[in-house]
Amino acid sequence: MIRFILRRLVLAFAVFLIVVTVSFLLTRLSGDLAVSIAGPNATAEDVATVRARYGFDRPLPVQFAVWFGNLLHGDLGTSYLYREPVADLLAKRLPVTLTLGAVGLVLAVLVGVPLGIAAAVANGSVWDRLIGLVGLVGQAMPSFWLALLMMIWVGVYWQLLPISGLDDWQGYVMPGIVLAASSVPVLMRLTRAGMVEALASDYVRTARAKGLSWASVLLKHALRNAAMPVVTVAAVQFGFMLGGSVVIESIFALHGMGFLAWEAISKGDFAVVQAVVLLLATIFILLTLIADLLNALIDPRLRIA
Amino acid sequence: MSGRLTPSAKAALVIGGSVLGATVLLALLAPWIAPHDPFLQNLDQRLAPPFWAEGSLSGHPLGTDQLGRDYLSRLLYGARISLLIGAVTVILSGMIGVGLGMAGGYAGGWLDDAVMIVVTCRLSIPLILVALTVVALTGTSLVVVMLTLGLLLWERFAVVARTTTMQVRHREFIEAARLCGASLPHILLREVLPNILPHLVVVMTLELAIAILLEAALSFLGLGVPPPLPSWGLMIAEARDQMFFMPWVITIPGVALFTLVLAINILGDGLRDLVAGGHAR
Amino acid sequence: MSVLAVQDLRVGFRDGTLAVRGISLDLGHGETLGLVGESGCGKSVTSLAVMGLLARGAARTAAGIRLAGEDIARASERRMAQLRGDRIAMIFQEPMTSLNPAYTVGDQLSEVYRRHRGAGRLQARDRAADLLARVGIANPGLRLAQYPHELSGGLRQRVMIAMALMCEPDVLIADEPTTALDVTVQAQILRLLQDLQKETGLAILLITHDLGVVARMADRVSVMYAGEIVESGTAEALFGRPMHPYTRGLLDSIPVPGKLRPGDQLKAIPGTVPRITAAFRGCGFRDRCGLADRGCEDTIMPREEGPQHRYLCRLSSELQGQAS
Numbered sequence: 001m002i003r004f005i006l007r008r009l010v011l012a013f014a015v016f017l018i019v020v021t022v023s024f025l026l027t028r029l030s031g032d033l034a035v036s037i038a039g040p041n042a043t044a045e046d047v048a049t050v051r052a053r054y055g056f057d058r059p060l061p062v063q064f065a066v067w068f069g070n071l072l073h074g075d076l077g078t079s080y081l082y083r084e085p086v087a088d089l090l091a092k093r094l095p096v097t098l099t100l101g102a103v104g105l106v107l108a109v110l111v112g113v114p115l116g117i118a119a120a121v122a123n124g125s126v127w128d129r130l131i132g133l134v135g136l137v138g139q140a141m142p143s144f145w146l147a148l149l150m151m152i153w154v155g156v157y158w159q160l161l162p163i164s165g166l167d168d169w170q171g172y173v174m175p176g177i178v179l180a181a182s183s184v185p186v187l188m189r190l191t192r193a194g195m196v197e198a199l200a201s202d203y204v205r206t207a208r209a210k211g212l213s214w215a216s217v218l219l220k221h222a223l224r225n226a227a228m229p230v231v232t233v234a235a236v237q238f239g240f241m242l243g244g245s246v247v248i249e250s251i252f253a254l255h256g257m258g259f260l261a262w263e264a265i266s267k268g269d270f271a272v273v274q275a276v277v278l279l280l281a282t283i284f285i286l287l288t289l290i291a292d293l294l295n296a297l298i299d300p301r302l303r304i305a
Numbered sequence: 306m307s308g309r310l311t312p313s314a315k316a317a318l319v320i321g322g323s324v325l326g327a328t329v330l331l332a333l334l335a336p337w338i339a340p341h342d343p344f345l346q347n348l349d350q351r352l353a354p355p356f357w358a359e360g361s362l363s364g365h366p367l368g369t370d371q372l373g374r375d376y377l378s379r380l381l382y383g384a385r386i387s388l389l390i391g392a393v394t395v396i397l398s399g400m401i402g403v404g405l406g407m408a409g410g411y412a413g414g415w416l417d418d419a420v421m422i423v424v425t426c427r428l429s430i431p432l433i434l435v436a437l438t439v440v441a442l443t444g445t446s447l448v449v450v451m452l453t454l455g456l457l458l459w460e461r462f463a464v465v466a467r468t469t470t471m472q473v474r475h476r477e478f479i480e481a482a483r484l485c486g487a488s489l490p491h492i493l494l495r496e497v498l499p500n501i502l503p504h505l506v507v508v509m510t511l512e513l514a515i516a517i518l519l520e521a522a523l524s525f526l527g528l529g530v531p532p533p534l535p536s537w538g539l540m541i542a543e544a545r546d547q548m549f550f551m552p553w554v555i556t557i558p559g560v561a562l563f564t565l566v567l568a569i570n571i572l573g574d575g576l577r578d579l580v581a582g583g584h585a586r
Numbered sequence: 587m588s589v590l591a592v593q594d595l596r597v598g599f600r601d602g603t604l605a606v607r608g609i610s611l612d613l614g615h616g617e618t619l620g621l622v623g624e625s626g627c628g629k630s631v632t633s634l635a636v637m638g639l640l641a642r643g644a645a646r647t648a649a650g651i652r653l654a655g656e657d658i659a660r661a662s663e664r665r666m667a668q669l670r671g672d673r674i675a676m677i678f679q680e681p682m683t684s685l686n687p688a689y690t691v692g693d694q695l696s697e698v699y700r701r702h703r704g705a706g707r708l709q710a711r712d713r714a715a716d717l718l719a720r721v722g723i724a725n726p727g728l729r730l731a732q733y734p735h736e737l738s739g740g741l742r743q744r745v746m747i748a749m750a751l752m753c754e755p756d757v758l759i760a761d762e763p764t765t766a767l768d769v770t771v772q773a774q775i776l777r778l779l780q781d782l783q784k785e786t787g788l789a790i791l792l793i794t795h796d797l798g799v800v801a802r803m804a805d806r807v808s809v810m811y812a813g814e815i816v817e818s819g820t821a822e823a824l825f826g827r828p829m830h831p832y833t834r835g836l837l838d839s840i841p842v843p844g845k846l847r848p849g850d851q852l853k854a855i856p857g858t859v860p861r862i863t864a865a866f867r868g869c870g871f872r873d874r875c876g877l878a879d880r881g882c883e884d885t886i887m888p889r890e891e892g893p894q895h896r897y898l899c900r901l902s903s904e905l906q907g908q909a910s
Contacts, residue, residue, distance in 0.1 A: 140567035145559040202683040211671035243431030
């Protein structure tokens, strides 16, 4: 168990270091930052001033060392748009995005896992096909389009939910559904595959021979063994949802981290962009790490490896 | 193989294949079948509704957009953009991913570990955010979108190529080729690749669908295909102001996008069954 | 008085195959009945049909399945679930995969007792420890907290037996209980089943392809072929005077120590079990039988060779008569 955790930690740290480097290089290599920051009307002199002020004139390794040193102290730079430390900005905006992601994940699991179980139980029948079709539709639905459709019908025509902003919890519902829609098919298919395998297994036959109730056979004996890949993928999907918040938050005007990133990208505020990329990647790494540890709890066989 | 195919898998291949085929055909023939120039503005005929609604104009069966451009023509030309970007992205990401995956899967050892770390890194990086950033920094253009997506969407190719390569690595015919003194490139390209290709084709359909969706999302956010090109995502973005009054302005391009992606996914499901020998659904 | 009486059990699959074609079994208190046959002859389907555990796509009919007097052939799934694990229990061939990898041995043992006896957690755990001790597992306290993958195959099969006996059932169906185990462990497990039977009066339906196991364990034997019982009788009668050519073939195909000289070949029965559909008439063994003629394509009437010794062959007695 200890060795397993150590190996996972080392791997996660290696990935983290690479991601740090990539998010640094991302903004330095894909264009001249000084030109972007100085704006379209800047003179060559202005650009030079900006370049000197942000240290862009120094060699890349030096820039990286300075940036990384600051990072270790929790200094993510300053947003030139908001004239505020990036770390403070993120701290303010992150809760909205995390809440949105959590709503999306909970909805996706609540819909996707039961549908997957139902499809596995009905394996091969009309119901199974129908559920598979629902999955295909969800997979093909462009999320930004679904968001607009919901705004038109659910928001404006039927007036069921607010179409933008976050005056109360209702503001999270529509964006949450849109985020969940793309994850439902993934979770559903995975749950179905795992459950089909588990239901055909010898231990489920044993459980039935013991006279256990159908619920116990299904939810205790089969689901536990089908759950492992689902847990991993649910964690991954949560990461994707946080990334997808860029699109969803900008459509629904939710002032979370995705909206901040969207603004920062379109206005050239690259200290913020960099920090958001890094933060999302770090969250993702932590999520997969947690998922692996959770799996070790679910499946005792993993604990020895 | 096809003899054992289940009816639903057969139906998936036929339906998905024919819708995708029809879209490709329409896209190729767009210059000849489009009723109008997709870029031609006519400010007198702005926002004409489609044929089923009242007040529709003859000659504009799907209506016109906010600049009076024919919606059907733009839709047809939009198919070209979706398919072009999808295809180029899949080719580029396929080469990167399959190269990495086969290298790791065939060599094993530290190289395999390195490939897995690179794949994990790629998965950790938020896709849309990075794509948006790169496009914002390098400027919106068709080529930039294709390159960006191609450089980002390879991880599934890598994972599948790696696993399948590992499965065939120790089969007799590979060992035999090695004993006959075949060169490494020969073994990888002539012996391994043909055997893992069916699995890669399934991934290709999946990635094609994802690339088309992502292009639409980037264009929708204004950091993809630049106007006045008729990308479906861009059409939806441009029509957004009118959507509460005339929902068809966003439903028409949206339905086109949804149908194309759905068809590709259905085709992919059918292909997966074909590869699995028709056992799985 | 029998604790399990199966009358005219039939099982068919969706594709038209008849896996079980009207078999009857009778199992008394404290008795062991061996159900013998090659793989694919319908033994396992029979046991699953009795338990009500057939997979989807398989249909069962029976004139009656009486478990301790109660007809369970038409019992609801709910009633069957109450009886399974309580009055009738089952152990399987693969102890490696038959236990759930995700739960401890203690948890999987306790849940039977809690389900059928409404026992509390502690009570069920004590019972589980008792049973582990009774199936000869040392240090039950430790084993209860372990997961299946931490146990050897023999230990797992002991756990399976303990699990089956948690509620002191009337009937235990043992489907190839020792096939997957080492020879020395096999002997231990068989001895254990015999001891437990003596203690509790358990009736055992022992399903196996291994005549050695049957000879050692069974009071009575039923030989199954292509979904039918082709011969049944006391173990003594059946092994002493096998009447059906298939039974003889099975007996000839086991090596007998001392009788087999180097260079001798074991006799194997040529061919495999055929697929039988509703249109099939006559003897299912005729294609593999050295005696068969055109008459074997008609319906075969059962014959008797002494009390309780029945067989399904129209030619065998004459042959037997000629030989003696």
